[in-house]
Structure formats: structure tokens, C-alpha cells
Amino acid sequence: MLRHLLHTILISLFVVFCNPISSSHATSLDVHDGQLYGAFGVEVDDILYDVTFIDASAMEIWPDMQFTFTTSLSARLASQALLDNVFIGDYDNSPALTFGISYPNWAAVWTPYAIDPTDPTRFYVGEAFNHSTNTMDRVFGAVRPPLSLDLSISSNAVYAEWTAVPEPTTLMLLGVGLLIMTILLRKRNQSSISG
Numbered sequence: 001m002l003r004h005l006l007h008t009i010l011i012s013l014f015v016v017f018c019n020p021i022s023s024s025h026a027t028s029l030d031v032h033d034g035q036l037y038g039a040f041g042v043e044v045d046d047i048l049y050d051v052t053f054i055d056a057s058a059m060e061i062w063p064d065m066q067f068t069f070t071t072s073l074s075a076r077l078a079s080q081a082l083l084d085n086v087f088i089g090d091y092d093n094s095p096a097l098t099f100g101i102s103y104p105n106w107a108a109v110w111t112p113y114a115i116d117p118t119d120p121t122r123f124y125v126g127e128a129f130n131h132s133t134n135t136m137d138r139v140f141g142a143v144r145p146p147l148s149l150d151l152s153i154s155s156n157a158v159y160a161e162w163t164a165v166p167e168p169t170t171l172m173l174l175g176v177g178l179l180i181m182t183i184l185l186r187k188r189n190q191s192s193i194s195g
Contacts (some may be wrong), residue, residue, distance in 0.1 A: 048165040055100030068162040075113035075126025100158035
């Protein structure tokens, strides 16, 4: 009976947590008082991320210069995900509704990915260029601003800080491990009580 219960639980956990991310995954926008501050569950290359828009200098946000994305391609994919899944509806047509942006016609959202090896005072960013007319939305992959550039004084650019969301498989493995430990401890306690 215990073996059957364990088997059923393991299959249920597998079905719930191991399904790959589907294309129907919905991103949740982080909106306060009508202003877009970021989003939760943005899919970039089959991995989910939370993103926050920050109006500061890169050195304040990333003092150790460790970026979530480390290649031009990955930063461009992240930037495209912003255009496809975050800058939608009113937030696509009115860039000034994005935190840190006051310019009404367009916004540049920068995703850093590397320090410039030829000039360590600069770094590379992927750019999601969100224009009030959808036909001009673009992704750029090799913008090189200075590290000291403080975007809080800019009316049309913010940084995107990305954080990976824990994978369901990791959670499943943790759950299965805890379940097995609980069962083993119960068995050991029952055998010590009866023995």
C-alpha cells in the first residue's frame, strides 16, 4: 500500500513540475498606479526571469559587474522578450508609462551583458527600443554606454535588472527528496517502536 501511494505521489509530482515551459506561458506585469515597473515570468530562451526597470547608474546596480546575461545574443533575446511580452497594450503605445521614462515618444531599456574589453570604463548592453508607433520597435545588440552613466537623469532610458526564476524541476527534486526522507524516517521510527 505504501509503495502504491509513493508511486502515485511521484507520478503526480512529475506531471505537475516537469512539464516544459509552454508557449502559452503568461507574463505578469508589475504595475503600480498605472506605471510599469517590470514583469514576472518573462521567458527568454526557455528560461523564466523576473525583470525590474531601474533608474540609476550601472555601478550602483551591479557593483561587481556580474550580469545575468553574458553574450550579445542572450541580451538581444531578453530585449526582444521585453518587446514581445512586456511592452504590450498601453505600455507599448505610451513609453512614458514605464518607470523612469518621461519622454512620450520612445524608451530605451538596456540589458547589460559585458564589460568592453578594449575600454573598461564602458560596457555592452542589449537595447529594447520601444517606440510609440509599433512599427519602429527594435532590438539593438552592441550599445556601449559608459559605466558611470546615471540613467536617473535621462528621460528616455532605464536599465533592466533580470533575475532567474527557480526552475520547477529544482522544486520537484527538493520536494521528492523531502518526501523520501520523511518516509524513511517514519519507517525507521516504526521499526524502532515495534522492535
